[in-house]
Each structure stands twice: as structure tokens, then as C-alpha cells.
Amino acid sequence: MTECNPLHAAHYPDQARCTTVPIVENGPLARDTHRVRIQCPEIARTLVPGQFVMMRLAGFNDPLIGRALAVYDTFPDAVSQPAGIDVVYMVKGKFTHRLAECRPGQLLDVWGPLGNGFEAKAVDHLILVAGGIGQTPFVTVAQEALGHRQYGTPPRSNARCGRVTLCYGARSADMLAGVGDFEQLGVDVQLATEDGSRGHRGLVTDVLAGVLRGSHGSRRILCCGPERMMQAVAGVAAQHETPCEVSLESPMACGIGICFSCVVKLDDGQGGWDYRRTCVEGPVFDAAKIRW
Amino acid sequence: MSDTVTVSPSSVDLRVQLGRLHLANPILVASGTFGYAREMEHLVDLGRLGGILPKTITMAARPGNPPWRTVEASAGLLNSIGLDNDGLEAFIEHHLPYLAGLPTAIIVSIAGRTVDEFVAMAARLDREAGIAGLELNISCPNVSGGVDFGTDAGLCGQLVRNVLSACRIPVIAKLTPNVTRIADIAIAASEAGADAISLINTVQGMAVDWRKRKPILGNVLGGLSGPAIKPIALRCVHQVRQAVRTPLIGIGGIATIDDVMEFFVAGASAVQIGTANYYDPTVSMKLLDRLPAALSEAGAASVAELTGTLQLPARPSADLPSKPSGT
Numbered sequence A: 001m002t003e004c005n006p007l008h009a010a011h012y013p014d015q016a017r018c019t020t021v022p023i024v025e026n027g028p029l030a031r032d033t034h035r036v037r038i039q040c041p042e043i044a045r046t047l048v049p050g051q052f053v054m055m056r057l058a059g060f061n062d063p064l065i066g067r068a069l070a071v072y073d074t075f076p077d078a079v080s081q082p083a084g085i086d087v088v089y090m091v092k093g094k095f096t097h098r099l100a101e102c103r104p105g106q107l108l109d110v111w112g113p114l115g116n117g118f119e120a121k122a123v124d125h126l127i128l129v130a131g132g133i134g135q136t137p138f139v140t141v142a143q144e145a146l147g148h149r150q151y152g153t154p155p156r157s158n159a160r161c162g163r164v165t166l167c168y169g170a171r172s173a174d175m176l177a178g179v180g181d182f183e184q185l186g187v188d189v190q191l192a193t194e195d196g197s198r199g200h201r202g203l204v205t206d207v208l209a210g211v212l213r214g215s216h217g218s219r220r221i222l223c224c225g226p227e228r229m230m231q232a233v234a235g236v237a238a239q240h241e242t243p244c245e246v247s248l249e250s251p252m253a254c255g256i257g258i259c260f261s262c263v264v265k266l267d268d269g270q271g272g273w274d275y276r277r278t279c280v281e282g283p284v285f286d287a288a289k290i291r292w
Numbered sequence B: 001m002s003d004t005v006t007v008s009p010s011s012v013d014l015r016v017q018l019g020r021l022h023l024a025n026p027i028l029v030a031s032g033t034f035g036y037a038r039e040m041e042h043l044v045d046l047g048r049l050g051g052i053l054p055k056t057i058t059m060a061a062r063p064g065n066p067p068w069r070t071v072e073a074s075a076g077l078l079n080s081i082g083l084d085n086d087g088l089e090a091f092i093e094h095h096l097p098y099l100a101g102l103p104t105a106i107i108v109s110i111a112g113r114t115v116d117e118f119v120a121m122a123a124r125l126d127r128e129a130g131i132a133g134l135e136l137n138i139s140c141p142n143v144s145g146g147v148d149f150g151t152d153a154g155l156c157g158q159l160v161r162n163v164l165s166a167c168r169i170p171v172i173a174k175l176t177p178n179v180t181r182i183a184d185i186a187i188a189a190s191e192a193g194a195d196a197i198s199l200i201n202t203v204q205g206m207a208v209d210w211r212k213r214k215p216i217l218g219n220v221l222g223g224l225s226g227p228a229i230k231p232i233a234l235r236c237v238h239q240v241r242q243a244v245r246t247p248l249i250g251i252g253g254i255a256t257i258d259d260v261m262e263f264f265v266a267g268a269s270a271v272q273i274g275t276a277n278y279y280d281p282t283v284s285m286k287l288l289d290r291l292p293a294a295l296s297e298a299g300a301a302s303v304a305e306l307t308g309t310l311q312l313p314a315r316p317s318a319d320l321p322s323k324p325s326g327t
Helices: A041-046 A094-101 A138-145 A179-185 A204-213 A227-239 B088-100 B115-126 B153-166 B182-192 B227-243 B257-266 B283-297
Strands: A017-030 A033-039 A052-057 A067-070 A073-076 A082-090 A107-114 A125-131 A163-170 A188-193 A219-224 A244-247 A263-267 A273-277 A284-286 B016-018 B021-023 B027-029 B070-073 B076-079 B105-110 B133-137 B171-175 B196-199 B203-206 B221-225 B248-251 B270-273
Touching (some): A017 A041, A017 A082, A033 A094, A041 A082, A041 A107, A052 A082, A067 A082, A073 A138, A125 A138, A125 A204, A125 A227, A138 A163, A138 A219, A163 A179, A163 A204, A179 A188, A188 A204, A204 A227, A219 A227, A227 A244, B021 B105, B027 B283, B076 B227, B088 B105, B088 B115, B105 B115, B115 B133, B133 B153, B153 B171, B153 B182, B182 B196, B196 B227, B221 B227, B227 B248, B257 B270, B257 B283, B270 B283
Parallel strands (some): A125 A163, A125 A219, A219 A244, B105 B133, B133 B171
Antiparallel strands (some): A017 A033, A017 A107, A033 A082, A052 A067, A052 A107, A073 A082, A244 A284, A263 A273, B016 B021, B070 B076, B076 B221, B203 B221
């Protein structure tokens, strides 16, 4: 491990690489949701759960700026070494529409892995809460917490958790993406849809409250999704006196700390607040420190 | 320079001189687009850069503007960061020791609300070692009063003169394109004795979400940067080059070696890479790799041989400034 950069969060790995790499596969996973597989062994080898990459179409000036995307998981080569990454994305803007049309072989500029990611901590019950496309950083978390995979160079400890639950909310059943991937890992998946087409009819916070009532021992909540949903989850976590970390999706222009776009209001520990950069000090923050 | 002269890439002299400021090469990174440089230490060989301009500092800490702070435009980026920084003393304590230890020129970008504040900052920085130059940010469109010195020739001249008399460090004035005649501001900076003039800062713009009937940027207005503004920046460098002899540093949408060479021909002695650092973090290294061959192709043994070699049509454009600078 290289010496830690004092401008970054304490456990920021500082192993980012800039690469121009080919798409291996790209196709739909659910409604408006696609998965792209990218050949990038250097990034895959050093990635830890909760980190993200910046991505753009190589050689094009429109769209110009890279997009920050969570890494869904790494995939292995023939000798079981990390060969690249899968990214699951929702098709909603200029970049993701273009990306959805890309075929294998198309080159992408990818830089990463970036951000602090989730620390590995052993607890009795790890509760993952996702809204919209916010399930994407949690596959690697579940892999690690349930002892299936290790990540990082050198590989970091698994920090095994007794039980892992995913509370996952979306608008409708056809927008739920990757539920089978979580179930296969042994994650207890609790779904909510706004239209009731699958799982609980209503909000994911209702599901979370139920899970917390039936949970015992040491607990930890990790949350990713729309800001209002994360704020609500932070509120439920506080009511149940459960530690909660959120992974923010602040709009970014560089992902590497040089543009100061992606700021979030954070408690400065002295009764005030300061804008802090999500990309290098996050994207994972203690929910209690965020001024929503 | 003639077509018959051949210059091998290995014999090209990359050094440039901007007034009292001597640089190892003409590729610099622009203020506000490179953090405090340390963020980039694992991606870029910082010592290879001709110079580094850390994010602009102000006398007191500023939280900056509320999000959203950036939004993409076609081939460009609108930003309204609002000079988010921890203030002069925090910069000296936390960032300058690292920067001063790098084997490259550190040019500190400063912004003041008044002439006295600029002068006080320059005098304070003059007491610190390891600073090669000061860039006066008189062109930030995203803070109240931020462009006053850049849009009024009289104020600009007074500011440059007072800062020069308050410190021994070479001084660069950074100009805004958001004026009617940029050459007038450049003449004022030049006559006041600026070592160099850098141009351009961002072009004022805005973005609207029509469904919500709201501006997208938290600060409503922002500054446009990136390839979209390169033609504006080239035009400004050209016009200013016609008006003053002070060395120019070209800024605005530079991302490729062709962009760099165009700015030299138009009149720049060096360039700063800005928004391209965001979407191609190692762009400065790629440009340094390609620069010797490009100068060789132009038959130039140094950047100075290429600077301002633009060949204009016989009939001069009617709206070029008529009064050359006294310097």
C-alpha cells in the first residue's frame, strides 16, 4: 500500500489508474438498466467494495465529462485473477444512452478505482438499503461479508458478518435489477415497489423498520439511493440507534478531487459545517455527520 | 524559421521565459482544475510540468457556492464553484510545504476583494520560499466583485502596479473574456509592468431546467470552459498579441497538441491546461510527450520561434486595437 494522501479520507486507497479499455459485453439487465463488462485488470485488482470509477467514451468530446459509476463486481480471468469490472447503469442521460448503444470492442476511458468505499467490519447483522439504482455497490459488499470473495491488493480481510439483508426498493418489479445475484450469495432480500408489483407495496424504509425490529446483536446499515431516501433511512437508523453509512451520488466532474464540484455539507465537529468533496473524502460517509 | 531548416525533436529547447519567470517547459496546469496538485501525485509526474497553479486562494476561508456547482454543456462544462478554499494562512500551512518541494514552478493564484487585500496577500506570500510566481485572479465570474478588476482597465492597472511594488515575485494577470475589448485590459496590465498575461478565464453562461423552471447551477450563473470555448480563447490571445509585447499564457479548451500549437502561433508563449484535466487526468503528460515532435515539425527550435508567427491576410481586420502598448 502506498503512503496515504492527507487530502483524502483516512482509508482512501490511492491506487487509481487511468486506462483506455475495451467493452467485453454490454446488455440489458432490467427495464432501463444495463450491465457493461470492461476489461481492466489493473482496476479490478485493487478495487475494494463501495469504490467507483469514472467513465467516458474514448475519443469523443460530447459527452465531454466522465460519469461516476459504482462498480457492480469484478470478474475473473482463466486463472481466477481479476480481469475486469462489471458496471450496472440506468439509462437516463446523454452518456448512458450512448453507452447502452456501445458494442463489444468499443473503447472507454476509465479511471479508478476511486473513493473510500465501505470499510470491512464484522457485525452480527449487516443491513444493506438500496433505492433505485443504489443496489449496485452492494454486490461486492455482500461477497466480502459472506466470505465468498476478497478484494484489494493486498487482499483485505473478509470481516465476516453473521447475516446480510438487502432492503431494496424500486418503482416497479421490472426495474429491480440483480435480485438473483444477491440471493445466490445467500443474502436475505426484502423487496419494496411503489406500485406493489413485487414485494412490499410502499417505501423501502417501511421494510427497513421491520427488518430492524426483528434484528439482534451488533448491526450496521449501509445505504445508497436517491438523496431523500437516504435521508429517510438515516432517520430510521437513528431511531433504532444503529450506525448508518451512506454512499452519496453527488454530481461529479473529475472524480479525483481537483474540481470541487461534488461537495456535501458535513459537520466540522465544532458546531459548524463545511463543504467536503464526495469523491476523495467519500462517497461513503457516516450518515450522522451529513447536513441534509 | 524557414522550411529548409530541420530541427530534430531531441534538440528542441522547451524552456520558456515569461518576464522574470523562467519555466522548464510551456505546459502548465490551470488554477481550479488541478486541486492542490497532491490529489494528482499518483496519476501525473508533477515534476515534469512546466508549472502548477493551485486552486485560487482568498485572504479568508470561503465555503464556496451551493451545489449544483457544475453541469455539462456541449463539448464544455459550466461551473460555479465560488472560490471554495480554506484561506491564505491554511494554504501556507497545509499546501505550500508540499508544493514548494516539487521540482516545478509553483504559481500561486490569488483573489482579493480590494486592491489592499491583493497587496496584503502578495506581501504575505513574498515571505514564503518556493513560490515562482503569482497569478492575479481578476476574472472569476462566480463571486461577487470577482471580475471588477478584470473589466475595468484603470482598476486593473492600479492593482498590478500595487502588487508589483509589494512583492518581489513575478506577477501574472489573468483576464476574463467577458468584456467588450479585452486588449484594453491587457494594455493596462502590460503598462503596469505585469510579467505575463494569462487568458482566458471562463465565459459566463447558464443552464436551465425548463421542467422545473429553475436554473441548474446553485449560483444561477456559471463559467463555461472546455473545448467549446477554444475559438474564443484563440481570438482573445490573437487580439491581445496585436496590442502588447508582454508574454501571454493561453488558456481555454486546450486538450490536444494541435490546440497547444495553435495557441503558440496565435501569440502565446506558454499554455495552461484546464478542464481537460477533469476528463483526461494524464493529458498534461501526453502533451509533454508530443510537444518536441510538434515543434520539430514546425521547424521551431524553441517555443519562442513559433510564438506569434500567425500570418494574417494583407488587409488587417478593422477592429484590431490601434494603440500598441508602451512596453
